[in-house]
Amino acid sequence: MNPPEVDRVAASRAAVAARQARAAVKRAVTERRLSAVAVLETALGSTESIEATMRVRDLLMAIPGLGPVRIDRVMGTLGIAATKRLSGLGVHQQVRLREYLQRRAPKVAATGDSRLVVLAGPTAVGKGTVSTYIRENFPEVHLSVSATTRAPRPGEVEGVSYYFVSDEEFDRMIEAGEFLEWAVVHNKSRYGTPRTPIDRALAAGTSVLLEIDIQGARQVKAAEPSATLVFLLPPTWDELVRRLIGRGTETPEEQERRLTTAKVELAAQSEFDFRVVNSDVQAAAAEVVELMQIQKATDLPSKE
Numbered sequence: 001m002n003p004p005e006v007d008r009v010a011a012s013r014a015a016v017a018a019r020q021a022r023a024a025v026k027r028a029v030t031e032r033r034l035s036a037v038a039v040l041e042t043a044l045g046s047t048e049s050i051e052a053t054m055r056v057r058d059l060l061m062a063i064p065g066l067g068p069v070r071i072d073r074v075m076g077t078l079g080i081a082a083t084k085r086l087s088g089l090g091v092h093q094q095v096r097l098r099e100y101l102q103r104r105a106p107k108v109a110a111t112g113d114s115r116l117v118v119l120a121g122p123t124a125v126g127k128g129t130v131s132t133y134i135r136e137n138f139p140e141v142h143l144s145v146s147a148t149t150r151a152p153r154p155g156e157v158e159g160v161s162y163y164f165v166s167d168e169e170f171d172r173m174i175e176a177g178e179f180l181e182w183a184v185v186h187n188k189s190r191y192g193t194p195r196t197p198i199d200r201a202l203a204a205g206t207s208v209l210l211e212i213d214i215q216g217a218r219q220v221k222a223a224e225p226s227a228t229l230v231f232l233l234p235p236t237w238d239e240l241v242r243r244l245i246g247r248g249t250e251t252p253e254e255q256e257r258r259l260t261t262a263k264v265e266l267a268a269q270s271e272f273d274f275r276v277v278n279s280d281v282q283a284a285a286a287e288v289v290e291l292m293q294i295q296k297a298t299d300l301p302s303k304e
């Protein structure tokens with residue numbers, strides 16, 4: 001084959017793969033394993049996502065109970081042209097479509113099976129930012145509060161950010177078996193996940209999110225194989241460096257050290273069940289919450 005032909009074959013293979021991935025997303029919406037709102041948020045969060053290339057009409061077609069005639073009428077009311085793709089929506093169209101989906105589209109099917117989900121990832125990728133967004137916007141999720149031996153920073157609240165405990169108290173908690181997992185993080189302080197609030201929340205049917213480091217994620221999986229591990233990724237390495245420096249909470253030496261650790265941590269991503277790219281906080285949070293609600297996502301396209 002000559003080069004233009006090679007290009008053509010590659011392009012047509014990519015088109016087939018994209019069509020299959022779009023069909024998998026549609027199927028997941030129809031089967032109520034994925035909410036239509038989450039598809040919209042992912043599309044708006046990343047123009048490179050498969051979701052961004054979906055037509056609005058196809059997303060609506062995936063919603064059980066909506067037929068072609070009704071969809072034409074709805075799209076007319078929303079002021080969206082028949083061929084429009086999710087990535088091409090104007091700001092007002094986005095708002096109108098989101099409101100419509102929130103009202104009309106069924107929520108993902110309840111599994112009757114509350115989930116333990118671990119969010120981990122390299123330093124400064126945005127774990128704290130995404131989990132704070134979830135705490136503030138998704139009250140149905142129980143966000144675990146860890147105990148730590150590090151000192152509180154300005155603005156941190158006892159019992160909300162962490163339980164700030166002494167070394168002696170932390171020793172006592174280990175002895176008493178109060179932790180689901182614990183670890184020394186950044187070679188400095190100890191952090192641990194109290195077991196009782198998690199057991200209580202799961203027993204009450206509430207899903208639980210742990211924002212902990214990678215050593216902790218491995219321990220949770222060993223203790224609770226049914227736990228779901230989610231790895232938060234930066235859009236690029238340079239963006240991770242920018243976030244770490246931009247946050248301005250570490251000295252240049254500490255930043256260097258954390259970036260060296262981050263390379264090792266990034267290599268652990270294949271141990272995780274799902275990967276979510278944190279390009280946009282709202283979209284990343286929506287994806288994490290979605291993963292807390294679906295029972296089986298094996299035939300969804302990868303979240304990479």
Ligand SMILES: Nc1nc2c(ncn2[C@@H]2O[C@H](COP(=O)(O)OP(=O)(O)O)[C@@H](O)[C@H]2O)c(=O)[nH]1
Pocket residue numbers: 123124127128146147150181182183185191192193211212213214215216217249
């Ligand atoms: N293993 C484990 N890690 C934790 C726990 N709580 C927080 N961490 C991790 O400890 C690290 C340091 O957190 P923090 O002191 O808040 O500082 P940050 O690095 O600025 O986010 C982060 O990677 C957290 O994910 C916990 O209970 N167990």
Ligand SMILES: Nc1ncnc2c1ncn2[C@@H]1O[C@H](COP(=O)(O)OP(=O)(O)O)[C@@H](O)[C@H]1O
Pocket residue numbers: 121122123124125126127128129130243244246247278279280281
């Ligand atoms: N999606 C994002 N886009 C841009 N900046 C972000 C995003 N998510 C987080 N940040 C910023 O990156 C920095 C690190 O986030 P943080 O939540 O402290 O990371 P982590 O808890 O993983 O160490 C913070 O300054 C935060 O505001």
